[in-house]
Amino acid sequence: MADISFLLLTFFLLTSSINTDKGISRKLSPYVEAESKSAEVKKRNIMIVLVNANNQLMVNGNVEIISNLKSKVIDFLANPANSPELPEKAIKNIDLLGNVQVSKGVISLQSDRGTSYETYVKIQDELSLAYTELRNRLSREKFGRKFDDLKSEAKMEAIQKAIPINISETEPKNTGGNK
Amino acid sequence: MARFKKNIRKDVPTINTGSMSDIIFMFLFFFMVITNIRETTLFVKYTPPKATDIQKLEKKSMSCSIYIGQPVKTAVYGTEPRIQLNDQLAEVADVQEFILKERAARPENVRQLLNTILKVDKNVKMGIISDIKLELRKANALRITYATFREAKKAEN
Numbered sequence: 001m002a003d004i005s006f007l008l009l010t011f012f013l014l015t016s017s018i019n020t021d022k023g024i025s026r027k028l029s030p031y032v033e034a035e036s037k038s039a040e041v042k043k044r045n046i047m048i049v050l051v052n053a054n055n056q057l058m059v060n061g062n063v064e065i066i067s068n069l070k071s072k073v074i075d076f077l078a079n080p081a082n083s084p085e086l087p088e089k090a091i092k093n094i095d096l097l098g099n100v101q102v103s104k105g106v107i108s109l110q111s112d113r114g115t116s117y118e119t120y121v122k123i124q125d126e127l128s129l130a131y132t133e134l135r136n137r138l139s140r141e142k143f144g145r146k147f148d149d150l151k152s153e154a155k156m157e158a159i160q161k162a163i164p165i166n167i168s169e170t171e172p173k174n175t176g177g178n179k
Numbered sequence: 180m181a182r183f184k185k186n187i188r189k190d191v192p193t194i195n196t197g198s199m200s201d202i203i204f205m206f207l208f209f210f211m212v213i214t215n216i217r218e219t220t221l222f223v224k225y226t227p228p229k230a231t232d233i234q235k236l237e238k239k240s241m242s243c244s245i246y247i248g249q250p251v252k253t254a255v256y257g258t259e260p261r262i263q264l265n266d267q268l269a270e271v272a273d274v275q276e277f278i279l280k281e282r283a284a285r286p287e288n289v290r291q292l293l294n295t296i297l298k299v300d301k302n303v304k305m306g307i308i309s310d311i312k313l314e315l316r317k318a319n320a321l322r323i324t325y326a327t328f329r330e331a332k333k334a335e336n
Contacts, residue, residue, distance in 0.1 A: 031316035113306030
């Protein structure tokens with residue numbers, strides 16, 4: 001009896017994967033009937049990330065490889081030297097943090113209809129890694145621990161406000177033909 | 180010459196195995212309960228891509244899934260990626276209705292929190308996904324998640 005149930009147990013142990021759904025969460029922008037009013041954003045505040053149908057990446061007109069994207073995004077958003085080429089910062093008063101410089105930088109992600117989903121997810125992943133690192137930096141500086149370890153809704157919200165995820169996606173182009 | 184004592188007791192007292200089966204059965208039931216058997220049969224091939232910076236989705240009741248991938252029965256449905264909603268293959272135009280139905284099935288106070296999980300095969304092209312995203316935006320289902328596998332995290336600096 002015990003042998004049989006042992007066998008069953010090991011079978012379940014080996015075959016089972018406690019599969020919770022995991023993934024990258026994003027928020028879509030609300031649908032507007034006629035997309036006529038395109039908010040004017042200054043050129044210095046936009047970082048154009050473009051992926052073409054051959055899964056090649058271009059950042060602000062320069063060809064890039066995906067693994068460099070994270071550091072590019074961090075440099076772009078952090079703008080430590082207040083360079084006039086990189087995004088402006090607005091000073092905002094946020095609870096628990098006081099006056100913080102919030103970057104006005106927006107990442108414009110443009111994909112093609114022929115881009116593979118795998119590449120797209122890799123790019124989204126790099127973007128979230130960049131945001132996570134920036135949030136961790138601020139969180140360490142202000143509260144002395146990583147963003148995920150904050151354990152306080154209010155603190156997390158404050159950090160989220162200080163480093164908002166601004167990724168705008170344009171309708172994909174269709175240069176690679178219908179597929 | 181000293182002789183070794185012969186009468187050292189070598190046998191260790193045996194463990195009472197009477198309750199062993201109970202314990203094992205408890206384990207067995209535990210594992211049987213926590214493993215979830217896939218509730219929808221998949222009509223499309225689905226291997227998620229890998230990513231490192233991912234979140235777990237806690238509230239399963241607040242999410243609905245859209246599968247996209249190559250149909251399993253390529254002889255019947257062809258090799259073009261198809262959408263699966265619940266238990267059937269569907270078209271892009273059906274997505275809005277699906278979202279409305281899913282939303283209606285939830286309690287009123289959490290309807291806006293409905294999360295749509297896009298379970299997309301890694302070989303699918305972005306075209307069909309952006310069509311679906313447009314439909315989701317039209318249906319005002321703005322919270323989405325791209326389902327991924329976890330990849331070993333890169334060394335943090």
